[in-house]
Amino acid sequence: MYSHQGSSTSPIMEVGNEDVEQELEVESNADEMSEEELDLDHLDQMNEGTETGEKGAVEGANPFEKKQRKKKSTIWEDMTIVKQPDGTLKVQCNHCKELFVKNPSGATSQHKRHLKNCLQKRLAVGEENQKRQQVLSFTEGPSDGITSITNFSYDHAKVRELAAHMVLVHEYPFSMLDHVVFNKFMKAASPFYKKINRQTVKEDCVTAFMLEKRRLRNILKGANRVSITTDLWKSGQKIQYMVVTGHFVDSDWVLQKRVLNFCNVPPPHTGVIIADALSKCFLEWGIENKVSTITVDNASYNDVCIRRVREDFSLRKRLSIGGKIFHVRCCAHILNLLVQDGLNQIVDVIDVVREGIKYLKNSESRLNEFAKIKKQLQLPSRKLILDCPTRWNSTYLMLASALEFRDVFPRYGDIDPGFHYVPSEFEWMKVEEVCKFLGIFYEITNIISGSDYPTANLFLVELYRIKELLNEKALDFSDHIRFMAESMTQKFDKYWGENNVLMSLGAILDPRYKMVLVNHTFPVIYGEVAALRNIDEIRCILYDLYNEYVDAHISSHSEEPPREAGKRKHSEISSKSTQRAAKKVGVNVLTGKEKFQMIVSEIDKAPPEKSDLDVYLEEGRYVCDANANLDVLGWWKGERWRFPILSRLASDILAIPVTTVASESTFSAGGRIIDDRRASMSVETVQMLLCGNDWIRNLHGLKNKSREPLDVSESSTIEEIDLPDI
Numbered sequence: 001m002y003s004h005q006g007s008s009t010s011p012i013m014e015v016g017n018e019d020v021e022q023e024l025e026v027e028s029n030a031d032e033m034s035e036e037e038l039d040l041d042h043l044d045q046m047n048e049g050t051e052t053g054e055k056g057a058v059e060g061a062n063p064f065e066k067k068q069r070k071k072k073s074t075i076w077e078d079m080t081i082v083k084q085p086d087g088t089l090k091v092q093c094n095h096c097k098e099l100f101v102k103n104p105s106g107a108t109s110q111h112k113r114h115l116k117n118c119l120q121k122r123l124a125v126g127e128e129n130q131k132r133q134q135v136l137s138f139t140e141g142p143s144d145g146i147t148s149i150t151n152f153s154y155d156h157a158k159v160r161e162l163a164a165h166m167v168l169v170h171e172y173p174f175s176m177l178d179h180v181v182f183n184k185f186m187k188a189a190s191p192f193y194k195k196i197n198r199q200t201v202k203e204d205c206v207t208a209f210m211l212e213k214r215r216l217r218n219i220l221k222g223a224n225r226v227s228i229t230t231d232l233w234k235s236g237q238k239i240q241y242m243v244v245t246g247h248f249v250d251s252d253w254v255l256q257k258r259v260l261n262f263c264n265v266p267p268p269h270t271g272v273i274i275a276d277a278l279s280k281c282f283l284e285w286g287i288e289n290k291v292s293t294i295t296v297d298n299a300s301y302n303d304v305c306i307r308r309v310r311e312d313f314s315l316r317k318r319l320s321i322g323g324k325i326f327h328v329r330c331c332a333h334i335l336n337l338l339v340q341d342g343l344n345q346i347v348d349v350i351d352v353v354r355e356g357i358k359y360l361k362n363s364e365s366r367l368n369e370f371a372k373i374k375k376q377l378q379l380p381s382r383k384l385i386l387d388c389p390t391r392w393n394s395t396y397l398m399l400a401s402a403l404e405f406r407d408v409f410p411r412y413g414d415i416d417p418g419f420h421y422v423p424s425e426f427e428w429m430k431v432e433e434v435c436k437f438l439g440i441f442y443e444i445t446n447i448i449s450g451s452d453y454p455t456a457n458l459f460l461v462e463l464y465r466i467k468e469l470l471n472e473k474a475l476d477f478s479d480h481i482r483f484m485a486e487s488m489t490q491k492f493d494k495y496w497g498e499n500n501v502l503m504s505l506g507a508i509l510d511p512r513y514k515m516v517l518v519n520h521t522f523p524v525i526y527g528e529v530a531a532l533r534n535i536d537e538i539r540c541i542l543y544d545l546y547n548e549y550v551d552a553h554i555s556s557h558s559e560e561p562p563r564e565a566g567k568r569k570h571s572e573i574s575s576k577s578t579q580r581a582a583k584k585v586g587v588n589v590l591t592g593k594e595k596f597q598m599i600v601s602e603i604d605k606a607p608p609e610k611s612d613l614d615v616y617l618e619e620g621r622y623v624c625d626a627n628a629n630l631d632v633l634g635w636w637k638g639e640r641w642r643f644p645i646l647s648r649l650a651s652d653i654l655a656i657p658v659t660t661v662a663s664e665s666t667f668s669a670g671g672r673i674i675d676d677r678r679a680s681m682s683v684e685t686v687q688m689l690l691c692g693n694d695w696i697r698n699l700h701g702l703k704n705k706s707r708e709p710l711d712v713s714e715s716s717t718i719e720e721i722d723l724p725d726i
Contacts, residue, residue, distance in 0.1 A: 095120035154192035164204035212695035223248040225292040253637035271304025295328040339392040342484035356421030456506025464521035511622035612646035
């Protein structure tokens with residue numbers, strides 16, 4: 001503990017120090033009073049019939065008696081001289097009240113020995129120490145809640161560790177700890193603080209990175225299956241990076257997501273080179289036999305990459321159900337391609353709106369005139385949106401915002417001869433119908449991409465809604481809507497026309513849906529004839545996958561067939577029971593209880609008539625509010641004792657992501673870290689910063705800064721243009 005008194009240089013503390021000095025000066029003068037003045041004060045007190053303020057004074061002292069010498073021994077802080085009824089003087093302990101003979105010579109050795117061993121005094125001293133003010137240290141939990149309070153002790157090693165965590169999590173430059181004001185701030189917070197230079201914090205970041213890597217490797221050892229998402233990104237350094245993200249369920253049944261690698265992949269970026277890079281990553285983390293699926297976008301080199309990796313896994317016989325769910329295509333990218341195909345049918349109208357907004361944006365005076373007309377028409381909207389042409393959702397937002405100003409465009413065209421971007425009424429009608437059409441796609445995209453973990457059980461019900469909408473719009477009266485629907489249907493059938501195994505398995509293992517959703521949606525998605533065939537195929541695949549888990553469960557719990565193991569165990573029980581009975585009565589007999597236990601054990605070991613999967617499918621659906629956000633993985637955790645094998649299968653299927661949003665969101669952090677001022681960082685440092693950012697965030701229970709719809713943040717795909725207040 002340290003004191004702040006007299007250490008501050010603030011003006012307020014200086015005034016306080018002057019008052020303290022005056023008090024000390026008065027006390028010093030009092031100490032220098034003459035002996036005569038003290039004697040006179042003593043006599044005055046006695047004449048007034050009061051006792052002296054001196055400790056150890058005897059009651060009823062005669063002023064004419066010789067004045068007692070002031071006691072200097074420290075024992076008198078805990079001892080008092082008391083007068084007994086018979087007139088003798090005794091020394092009494094203030095704590096335990098024990099009496100001692102007063103030595104006429106003034107010796108105090110026996111009193112010191114007593115105080116040294118006095119239990120009551122030791123208890124009193126302990127309570128006093130607890131009452132003294134101490135500096136406390138607060139340890140906060142993951143949600144900024146205080147979890148423990150301890151006495152403060154400055155730990156410079158802990159400060160360095162947390163400084164490294166701060167740099168990694170908040171993406172600060174290493175030079176931040178060299179900033180003058182930051183060091184003044186830290187010195188003011190704690191006078192024990194020692195400056196940490198940029199080189200030290202960089203080394204500490206590397207140490208934190210290595211520690212978390214070792215911890216993550218141990219966590220992955222306990223994972224049953226690991227699902228992978230990966231993508232490529234070119235940084236401002238003109239270097240191509242590949243991010244690899246692992247998804248798995250930990251021992252506490254919590255769905256985890258970790259960035260496993262953020263490495264440089266030199267050109268050419270062919271499927272073979274990317275496959276080799278993935279294989280090296282799997283070997284480095286020790287998950288080469290645990291990878292169950294790989295989710296990628298629709299780039300052609302990814303098809304070659306996945307085919308190469310699948311062949312390697314097939315040679316090691318590590319593919320479930322023949323690799324039918326190994327290659328997962330990003331649903332968000334397919335949806336983007338599908339809608340872009342439809343938008344090509346009205347590309348002329350979109351170009352007119354886009355160029356008109358660009359024309360207005362390039363001049364403040366044009367925006368002022370546009371805003372004046374908007375104000376005259378009393379329109380509430382205050383923003384125009386300029387899209388990114390490759391992102392259909394931003395194009396949708398641009399059209400929707402422009403539609404609110406449809407009456408402003410022709411009026412502005414009347415006052416500005418250079419404004420040639422006024423859609424006709426028929427074109428505005430097209431825009432309005434297209435926005436109504438795409439509104440459902442926009443909501444579906446937000447449902448999928450807005451989820452923390454967009455897993456397989458989320459998408460089948462939305463896929464059904466998309467197909468139903470396309471079938472409906474294919475019969476629309478408007479030619480442009482009908483052409484859009486036909487073009488989008490072709491793209492839909494290309495990617496989702498075949499039986500989608502993963503989405504179907506995810507829906508079945510969602511207790512809210514089971515087989516009911518599959519039976520309801522397949523006729524709409526695939527047609528009445530193909531639906532029955534696809535439903536039977538999905539059911540067969542589900543049972544095949546379940547049987548693989550049954551075999552793995554048996555092999556992990558016993559090296560011999562369960563029936564033989566049961567027989568051996570029963571014979572051991574019989575032998576031990578017989579021996580105990582022989583010891584008791586001298587003959588080999590079994591008690592009734594032991595005989596019954598053998599029969600029950602034999603029944604328990606017999607294969608059940610119905611499997612976990614049969615029981616699960618025959619039970620009714622889990623009924624809950626339609627808008628409730630059910631934690632499906634948490635439901636399976638609660639049912640793991642009823643469905644020990646099926647629950648493990650469900651956890652692995654529900655850990656599979658259907659989009660690459662998790663990997664692509666890392667690129668947003670990469671764009672912030674590799675800025676123009678840090679473009680010279682080595683690829684090793686970049687990997688340390690990006691992976692360390694993800695791992696330390698998980699260590700402290702922090703979520704990512706933002707969750708990006710589709711593959712990039714919305715702020716980078718649209719440009720909002722505020723209209724001035726007129």
